[in-house]
Amino acid sequence: MLVNAYFIKLDSCQLPPRDLAVSVFLNLSKFNMPLTMPHLLELFVDSYFIEKKKRLRQCLQxxxxxxxxxxxxxxxxxxxxxxxxxxxxxxxxxxxxxxxxxxxxxxxxxxxxxxxxxxxxxxxxxxxxxxxxxxxxxxxxxxxxxxxxxxxxxxxxxxxxxxxxxxxxxxxxxxxxxxxxxxxxxxxxxxxxxxxxxxxxxxxxxxxxxxxxxxxxxxxxxxxxxxxxxxxxxxxxxxxxxxxxxxxxxxxxxxxxxxxxxxxxxxxxxxxxxxxxxxxxxxxxxxxxxxxxxxxxxxxxxxxxxxxxxxxxxxxxxxxxxxxxxxxxxxxxxxxxxxxxxxxxxxxxxxxxxxxxxxxxxxxxxxxxxxxxxxxxxxxxxxxxxPLDRLGYLEASDSYGELITKSIPISSQDDLHLNLSTSAAGSCFVALLDENDATVSQFDMSSCLELIGNELSKPVRWLSSNGVSLRIGDSGLSSVKLHIRLLDARLFAFSLCSTDR
Structure with missing residues (x-):
């Protein structure tokens, strides 16, 4: 819809006062909500962070x-x-x-x-x-x-x-x-x-x-x-x-x-x-x-x-x-x-x-x-x-697809989030690998809480042997690789956000 009626002449050639314009348009205060800005966000629009992948197809949104x-x-x-x-x-x-x-x-x-x-x-x-x-x-x-x-x-x-x-x-x-x-x-x-x-x-x-x-x-x-x-x-x-x-x-x-x-x-x-x-x-x-x-x-x-x-x-x-x-x-x-x-x-x-x-x-x-x-x-x-950050994705069909990323620097305050969508029967699991590609203790696939749904920023959690919920920052490492397993799912991006315990 094009609004032509709103023509205001100002001698200073500056823009019309904002409070006048607000009456013409919808109430957009909700659009000024602060967006969560991770300190690292990587979109799967290229192969920059992909070290290995198997049975995954790279697609565009x-x-x-x-x-x-x-x-x-x-x-x-x-x-x-x-x-x-x-x-x-x-x-x-x-x-x-x-x-x-x-x-x-x-x-x-x-x-x-x-x-x-x-x-x-x-x-x-x-x-x-x-x-x-x-x-x-x-x-x-x-x-x-x-x-x-x-x-x-x-x-x-x-x-x-x-x-x-x-x-x-x-x-x-x-x-x-x-x-x-x-x-x-x-x-x-x-x-x-x-x-x-x-x-x-x-x-x-x-x-x-x-x-x-x-x-x-x-x-x-x-x-x-x-x-x-x-x-x-x-x-x-x-x-x-x-x-x-x-x-x-x-x-x-x-x-x-x-x-x-x-x-x-x-x-x-x-x-x-x-x-x-x-x-x-x-x-x-x-x-x-x-x-x-x-x-x-x-x-x-x-x-x-x-x-x-x-x-x-x-x-x-x-x-x-x-x-x-x-x-x-x-x-x-x-x-x-x-x-x-x-x-x-x-x-x-x-x-x-x-x-x-x-x-x-x-x-x-x-x-x-x-x-x-x-x-x-x-x-x-x-x-x-x-949708936010969804320009490209890695897709797994009805058999498990595997992704191993390149090494990612992390800190003790970091929280890993995935931008993903699955079918009702689909799933996603994440494990952490160290610099020798060995699985990090307590951060293996079996300890990862299954990720299902369609979310722009879904936190990844692991359950320790004594029942404590763990974040990526609890691994005690300064860098890790992500080993991600997908079934009937799309992975658009991953991000790291700094959060307090």
């Missing part, structure tokens, strides 16, 4: 399509609106949607492109604030934050800087631009009023003809940028991804192409690589896989859809890629993460492109967004969701 949340219906937006970014600012309490507007009849990378902002308090209902920064023809009430800055509005991509040393007037940062101009850096205190403090681009090696994403990496302690490059000269070869890093957001390393291991190169139009919110050591990329000249719909069908004549001879879907730093992506599952939906409108060029950003829309739910019906008159943004 199928997100829930929650439907349209924002239509690109204003005259400065148009059917080619895209390159969306969604983020949450904890200081003002708003979810913010940044996107490119391109009015009908204008070309990409022309003065017809603008950068727009929409707001939400719940990630479901969005509205356009009247910022009064830029007019559109005779319209004074717009949500445009950047205009007349070709080509930077083509792919303006902001993020909230989580670096502990960032300055208050540079809380928001962004990169924007294409070759040959390069990527320009932008700063903002509020995400609305932006400045470009440099006289030249900060990155020039690359074609940049897509969404180029940057963030502060807490695990690497530097800024990281994943950008569009090609395998050939100029715009030739295969669309791929390169990486550059910086300590100050001004001077960047020479970009290096990302590798994908043994997986053949495919056209990846956008990469949308970002730290997972609750496990920032894992970078998750929801990449738009582009299939050039793989035409699904006919010219007659394209006419019925009123799709732009240049945008129906290709198709695309979404693949999930991960990284933990360095110049390699991991793709644990080669199948698509999200396939095009039912209906010919889902099989045109450059639709099904994910937005950048994961946000909490409920305490037990994370959402992301996707451009739908691209190059069609009813272009919109759709929301997708998945």
């Amino acid at each position: 199928e997100p829930l399509d929650c439907g349209p949340v924002f239509h690109f219906s204003e005259p400065w937006e148009g059917l080619l609106s895209g390159y969306c970014t969604v983020l949450e600012d904890p200081l003002d309490g708003y979810f913010k949607l940044y996107y490119r507007g391109l009015s009908d009849g204008n070309l990409e990378c022309s003065d017809g492109e603008v950068t727009c902002l929409a707001l939400s308090h719940n990630g479901v209902e969005w509205f356009r604030p009247n910022l009064g920064l830029h007019k559109w023809l005779n319209r004074k009430s717009t949500n445009i934050i950047l205009a007349n800055n070709t080509p930077d509005s083509h792919n303006f991509t902001p993020f909230l800087d989580s670096s502990p040393t960032t300055l208050s007037h540079q809380r928001y940062k962004a990169l924007a631009g294409v070759a040959p101009s390069g990527l320009n850096a932008y700063f903002s205190a509020d995400g609305i009023n932006w400045t470009n403090p440099y006289s030249k681009p900060v990155l020039t090696t690359g074609m940049f003809d897509s969404q180029n994403v940057a963030f502060w990496s807490s695990s690497e302690q530097k800024y990281v940028c994943f950008m569009r490059t090609w395998t050939g000269e100029g715009f030739s070869g295969i669309r791929t991804i390169s990486r550059s890093t910086s300590t100050d957001f001004s001077s960047w390393t020479v970009p290096r192409r990302m590798s994908f291991g043994r997986i053949p190169l495919e056209h990846l139009y956008t990469n949308q690589t970002q730290p997972y919110p609750r496990a920032q050591q894992i970078y998750i990329g929801l990449a738009a896989r582009f299939m050039p000249e793989r035409q699904v719909i006919t010219t007659e069908e394209a006419l019925e859809l009123s799709v732009d004549p240049s945008y129906y001879r290709d198709c695309s879907d979404v693949v999930l890629i991960t990284s933990r730093g360095g110049n390699r992506y991991h793709r644990a599952v080669r199948q698509a993460f999200l396939k095009p939906g039912i209906g010919l409108e889902n099989w045109v060029s450059r639709t099904n492109f994910p937005a950048l950003g994961f946000i909490h829309t409920k305490p037990d739910e994370i959402s992301f967004y996707m451009n739908k019906n691209y190059a069609q008159p009813n272009a919109y943004l759709s929301r997708f969701s998945f």
Whole structure:
């Protein structure tokens, strides 16, 4: 549902007062419940912590399509609106949607492109604030934050800087631009009023003809940028991804192409690589896989859809890629993460492109967004969701599957939790192994209390010989391996939380 009635003009170009917005939206106080943040959370989206596995299949979670949340219906937006970014600012309490507007009849990378902002308090209902920064023809009430800055509005991509040393007037940062101009850096205190403090681009090696994403990496302690490059000269070869890093957001390393291991190169139009919110050591990329000249719909069908004549001879879907730093992506599952939906409108060029950003829309739910019906008159943004920390999983069928993890550092205060689901007849048991792969006394499978159910954070307990309930921290070791046995069950993640006895 799109709320259009709430347009408030403030001379300072700041956001509307929060108490006014609350009356428009649902009471979302329950969404501000504190989330349990483990000091170690590992998702089974890659094989990083897997030492051995037997009779286990690695799979991807199928997100829930929650439907349209924002239509690109204003005259400065148009059917080619895209390159969306969604983020949450904890200081003002708003979810913010940044996107490119391109009015009908204008070309990409022309003065017809603008950068727009929409707001939400719940990630479901969005509205356009009247910022009064830029007019559109005779319209004074717009949500445009950047205009007349070709080509930077083509792919303006902001993020909230989580670096502990960032300055208050540079809380928001962004990169924007294409070759040959390069990527320009932008700063903002509020995400609305932006400045470009440099006289030249900060990155020039690359074609940049897509969404180029940057963030502060807490695990690497530097800024990281994943950008569009090609395998050939100029715009030739295969669309791929390169990486550059910086300590100050001004001077960047020479970009290096990302590798994908043994997986053949495919056209990846956008990469949308970002730290997972609750496990920032894992970078998750929801990449738009582009299939050039793989035409699904006919010219007659394209006419019925009123799709732009240049945008129906290709198709695309979404693949999930991960990284933990360095110049390699991991793709644990080669199948698509999200396939095009039912209906010919889902099989045109450059639709099904994910937005950048994961946000909490409920305490037990994370959402992301996707451009739908691209190059069609009813272009919109759709929301997708998945249960907390459930992006990928290891699955055992009707025979026992076994997993042994790599060594995990623990302390005496630690409590082990599993994110898992079983059938009514399924089960899960856990044993601890020491550095010699020997089972730790009192922490064997037979002492483990059976885990059954469907829970996002289920504590693991062992029963000692004298009937005392034991946690992983009671093992007396500084590191252990987990030996997990599953039956008709899925294991999504494990976590360690520090708790008092």
